[in-house]
Amino acid sequence: MPIHCFDQSISLPSVDENHNNTDYTLCRYDENDWIFTLLPVYILIISVLGIILNVFVLMIYWLHKTACNVAEIYLSNLAAAHLFLMSSLPFWAVNVQKRYDWNLSETLCKLVPFSISMNADCSIYILVLVSIDRYLTLVHPLTHGRMRSPFYAKLACVVVWAVCFLLNVPVLIYREVEHYPEKNVSRCFLSYSDQTDKVVSILNVILKFIIPIFIMSFCTLKIIQAVRSRLRERFSTQGKEQKATTLILAVLLAFLICWVPFHVFKILDLLSRYNIVGGCEFRLGWFQQIFIFLAFFNSVLNPILYVCVGRNFRRKVKETFSQISNRRKSTFSLLTTCANLSRSVKTENATS
Template sequence: MTFNAIESYTKAYASFNTSSFPLENALIQSNRTCTLSESWEWIFSFQPIYMWIVFVLGFIENMFVLIVFLLHKKRCTVAEIYLGNLAAADFLLVCGLPFWAIYISNKFHWPFGSFLCVFINGLIQLNLYGSIYFLMMVSIDRYLALVKTMSFGRMRTGRCAKLNCLLIWIFAVVSSMPKTIFRRIRYFPEFNVTACVIDPPSPSWNVASGLLLTLVGFLIPVTVISYCSFHIINVLRNNSMQEFKEINKEKKASKK
């Protein structure tokens, strides 16, 4: 996101400073540049405020959820284990939002050094993959509980859930590595800013990274969640219809 934004800003700046086009084209280009500048000023002004609000609300709410789970006297259920790890992943995300809020308000000047450039963006990528797969595991758990109660009931144990969470954290770390290891502090003299950007080794890397995100971060979890939700809805609907028929039978029997 940051790299593309700065690249767009660079192109607009270069186009605006080109003197080889006619007057009519120059006026059009000037209007476009003004619109672009106004858009960026809006981002610099309002997006940090939005991030600070999300940080405050997310920090309080996720911290509350984590404290509740940690102080839980009874053994957590399978669903609670997944939801607790989901809250932990979201908590990591909101902890990185203040850095990005300051970064954007500084007009993409990163003042926190190379380590935090890599670390903070690594947390964001970690949340991206971790949260969606914890949600997927919640859907799978509900599917096993309602649809495959007899077949896979033994799989719904706390030990199995904790193992699944460990595997998801490892998977999230591995999946977030491509966009984390290529994070760099890069100086842009045309804007006099030192930005935290992704510096890919080749153009094909962007394509591969986009495909990985689309497949692993979207298509697979959404397909699994949709499949589980569809069958859960069918089971609940059939159960409701069966209960409705039994109630009607009881009413008819009582009238006789």
């Protein structure tokens, strides 16, 4: 039975007992591997940055005087998924630092991977919604205009959260802690059979990579064609939509850069387990370990893109801080007026 770090089927080379000794000798890693020292520090850094930056994004959308439009509803849900994901990573940083010796409760063994996997899935499918929204806006602006309302955007987000929750229920059911007395360690792993694990891995690749990438790629190509067509026609009446589209394309590109390497190695690992391609399955597992945390850096990168690329977001930031400043000034003015009135009343009472 293979032991897994994540729901994404990342094998632990130190405890996987289904491989022959030859493979283990060829692919063995040093016990003092740098992955156990540098990776936890990296995870903690991106966790802190991700929490701060995504809280900032959510506060701007929440405090701004105007309601969110359709694109902003999707981006705020994306920030929420990133925030929950980043909040769960410190637990896994501790687990990596302890060489995957799980010292926490079995409840956390279920909840932490569930939160990581579910919110990663939510971020992927919310990006699918974002790309579909941009596609409808630019390619079919008239025929599907009614579908682009805040109500339908919120409903779509609720459906995505619900579906991603259901997809990850098996993590809550099959995650468990098992103690290995001969090594004096406890592992948090998915208790699938080897055959079930392979089926789940194939479904994960299809549902969490191939289908979303196909939809996003199709929509992105159509969006780029529509933008070029409008530029050729000098159609500038949709300047606001153009700015939003630039931000969305940057977010989609960042997603591809961060997530594709992990899924490529995951597919190679799956093909290796079926003996379709040769290679070291342990080494592929470690590459997955590294690239999954590169993928999580996407949660830090998106808020930075909002500020650097999103003109509308920068405007909202300025307006929000202006609102807060004006409220403070009005509150201070009110307190000063009350204090002056109180002094004048006391003075009149004293003189009378």
